[in-house]
Amino acid sequence: MEREEKMPSDPYRKAVFTGTFDPMTLGHLDVIRRGRLLFEHLVVGIGVNPNKQSLFSVEERVEMARTVTGAFDNVSVEAFEGLTVHYVRQIGARVILRGLRTLSDMEYEFGMTLTNHKLDPRIDTVFLMADAEYSHVSSSLIRQVARFGGSEALQRFVPEELVDRVLSKASSAEGRLTVAQAGDEK
Numbered sequence: 001m002e003r004e005e006k007m008p009s010d011p012y013r014k015a016v017f018t019g020t021f022d023p024m025t026l027g028h029l030d031v032i033r034r035g036r037l038l039f040e041h042l043v044v045g046i047g048v049n050p051n052k053q054s055l056f057s058v059e060e061r062v063e064m065a066r067t068v069t070g071a072f073d074n075v076s077v078e079a080f081e082g083l084t085v086h087y088v089r090q091i092g093a094r095v096i097l098r099g100l101r102t103l104s105d106m107e108y109e110f111g112m113t114l115t116n117h118k119l120d121p122r123i124d125t126v127f128l129m130a131d132a133e134y135s136h137v138s139s140s141l142i143r144q145v146a147r148f149g150g151s152e153a154l155q156r157f158v159p160e161e162l163v164d165r166v167l168s169k170a171s172s173a174e175g176r177l178t179v180a181q182a183g184d185e186k
Helices: 026-038 058-069 084-090 103-119 139-148 150-154 160-184
Strands: 014-019 041-047 075-080 095-100 124-129
Touching (some): 026 041, 026 095, 058 075, 058 160, 150 160
Parallel strands (some): 014 095
């Protein structure tokens, strides 16, 4: 059942939280929960990054994000390709929402914000600091915990609805990696 989206009248009341979300973490979900309270409408924009080897396909990431954000009536999830500012402009928003975990995140995000502002000065970026509980969590850490830590460990970092999928995908990716490594050794 599709829910009807309520579109904000002011483009500054609509924000876009972008990322690869491969997989979505509790830290991502924390930013979404808090961000949706700041804006009339929050779009989770799942980007296609050709430079990253993804664990999940973009379709799987969209479906998983919709699963964990389904209870939020002012949050929608979409995939996009290309520059974030082009996507934000295309959907009629004027705000990019970003989560910050560490000082190194701030350095990276500062550069991206300056670039985005140069590309479109009408688009602003709003930052939310990660909850201390999630400030160390990254998607690469999740993949490692999934491969070696199991279900109980993984539940500390990803939404419960995604644990089995992440475990399954991580173990099948590990199997593909092992087969590929064996082929390289010949």
